[in-house]
Amino acid sequence: MARRTKVVVIDDPKSRDHGKQFMVTEMDAESAEWWAIRVLQGLLGSDADIDISAPLSQLAKFAFIGLAKMPAAQLKPLMDEMKPCIKVLLPDGKTTRDILASDIEEIFTWLELRKEVFGVLTGFFGSGEE
Numbered sequence: 001m002a003r004r005t006k007v008v009v010i011d012d013p014k015s016r017d018h019g020k021q022f023m024v025t026e027m028d029a030e031s032a033e034w035w036a037i038r039v040l041q042g043l044l045g046s047d048a049d050i051d052i053s054a055p056l057s058q059l060a061k062f063a064f065i066g067l068a069k070m071p072a073a074q075l076k077p078l079m080d081e082m083k084p085c086i087k088v089l090l091p092d093g094k095t096t097r098d099i100l101a102s103d104i105e106e107i108f109t110w111l112e113l114r115k116e117v118f119g120v121l122t123g124f125f126g127s128g129e130e
């Protein structure tokens with residue numbers, strides 16, 4: 001089975017990144033496991049408010065919000081490891097290339113792409129129909 005992917009189109013007409021398309025692909029299982037363990041350790045070591053009795057689909061949302069409460073030195077490597085999951089989708093709609101610093105002009109584009117990477121990485125949690 002192939003890794004989960006998602007095409008992300010920046011559709012905010014006020015954004016300098018409007019119309020740009022990106023392909024988000026989940027990490028390989030070994031990398032994702034190590035990444036998730038370090039996210040969990042960071043969340044448990046912070047004052048993140050995570051309701052462990054929530055449905056699994058909601059835990060991913062709590063975890064994404066909880067990342068903001070992690071110390072920057074602990075969060076930075078985790079965020080850096082998300083970057084290879086993001087590729088620029090070229091106009092042919094099939095070809096991708098590595099992302100360059102000049103490809104993204106808005107902070108909110110980075111935030112949106114990281115949210116999408118997190119979603120692809122935690123997609124196994126399901127839709128919450130439990």
